[in-house]
Amino acid sequence: MVGIRKRKDFFEDFGSELFDNLEEMIEALLEEMGDSVPFVYGFSIIHRPGEDPELREFGNVPEYPQQEENFFPSETKEPLIDIFENENMVHVLAEFPEIEKEDILLHATGQHLEIKVLGLSEYTEDVDLPVRVDPKSAKASYKNGVLEVTFRRCSEESPVEIEIN
Template sequence: MVGIRKRKDFFEDFGSELFDNLEEIIEALLEDMGESGPFVYGFSIIHRPGEEPELREFGNVPEYSQKEENFFPSETKEPLIDIFENEDTVHVLAEFPEVEKEDLQLHATAQHLEIKVLGLSGYSEGVDLPVPVDPKSAKASYKNGVLEVTFRRTDEDKPVEIKVN
C-alpha cells in the first residue's frame, strides 16, 4: 500500500529566517495588486574599486513589517538615479517611465541638480553632484522614460534652468 505524502511547504527546505514571512508578503502583495496601481521595485549595486558595495533600492513598494497593517504602495515611484563622471563631464541618468517630457523641470547649481515632475505625482528629487559643474553647459534629453543630463566640470555656482529636449 502506498502511503499518502503530505504536501510540503515550498520554503520548508531552506531553513532560513529570510523566507519565514515571504509567503505572507507575497499573498499580501497579490491581494493588494487588484485594488491599487502597479507595484514597482528594483535595486542596483554599485561596486567601485577600493570601496564597499553600495545597494540602492527604488520603487513604490514600502518595506514590509509585520506590525504594518497598511501595505499599499505610494502613488509616487522613486526613480533610479545614477551619476557617472569622467575627466571632463558629469552624467546624471534618471528613469521616469510614465512621465511626459513636458512635465519635467530641472534646475542646477555647480553642486546640485533639482529634478521636479509636475502633475499628479508632484515628485521632487535633489541630486548632489560629486564635483563642481558648469550649470550653463547642461544638456538634457528625455527618451524612452530615461532622463539624461550632461554637465562640464567647473567651479561656477549660479542656479540655471535647463530645457529638456
C-alpha cells in the same frame, strides 16, 4: 558485436562526489544561522461576485496598522538615478517611466541638480553632484523614459534652469 560501446551516464558519477557531504553541509549552515526564524509574508485577494475585492495579509512579520491608503503602493515611484563622470563631463541618468517630458523641471547649481516631476504624482529629488559643474553647460534629453543631463566640469555656482530637448 563489434563496435558497440555502452555509453556512460553523465549523472552516474556527478552525484556521487558532489552530494556525499550535502547533509553535513546543510547542518553546518543551519548551526551558523543560529535560532533565527525565517519570515513569511504575503497577501491573498478574494473577489466574490458583486463585492469589492478583499485583501488579506498573512505571515509572521510584525504587523503594522492597516490603513487602506498605506496598503497599496503610492503612485509616485522613486526613479533610479546614476551619476557617471570622466575628466571633462558629469552625466546624470534618471529613469522616469510613464512621465511626459513637459512634466519635468530641472534646476542646477555648481554642486546640485534638482529634478521636479509635476502632474498627478509630484516628485522632487535633489541630486548631489560629485564635482563642481558649469550649470550653463547643461544639456538635457528625455527619451523612452530616461532623462539624461550632461554637465561640463567647472567652478561656477549660480543656479540655472535647463531646457529639455
